[in-house]
Amino acid sequence: MASQSTELLHLYRRLLRSCATYPSKNRWGIYEAIREEFRDNSTMNPDDPKTQKQIQVAYKGLGQLRMYDTVQLSKGNPESPNWEVTLEQNPMPKP
Numbered sequence: 001m002a003s004q005s006t007e008l009l010h011l012y013r014r015l016l017r018s019c020a021t022y023p024s025k026n027r028w029g030i031y032e033a034i035r036e037e038f039r040d041n042s043t044m045n046p047d048d049p050k051t052q053k054q055i056q057v058a059y060k061g062l063g064q065l066r067m068y069d070t071v072q073l074s075k076g077n078p079e080s081p082n083w084e085v086t087l088e089q090n091p092m093p094k095p
Contacts (some may be wrong), residue, residue: 004046018065
């Protein structure tokens with residue numbers, strides 16, 4: 001259980017850090033929404049399937065926030081104009 005809570009704490013911190021550099025007028029609204037979601041769900045059982053689903057959504061959101069991180073896009077050199085973007089293959093597969 002300790003490793004699960006440590007993992008969630010790292011996820012929470014990464015979400016907040018990524019949100020701080022997200023290029024949007026509503027950046028701080030998103031930041032507060034992340035804080036509120038984690039605060040509201042702090043008492044949930046990590047083994048519950050609903051909780052696992054929310055964790056997966058949080059990881060997906062982290063990936064979406066990081067798509068706009070200039071350091072990650074430029075491979076560590078934020079001054080570099082050469083960004084690399086990798087698109088998700090078949091993000092909406094047909095049923």
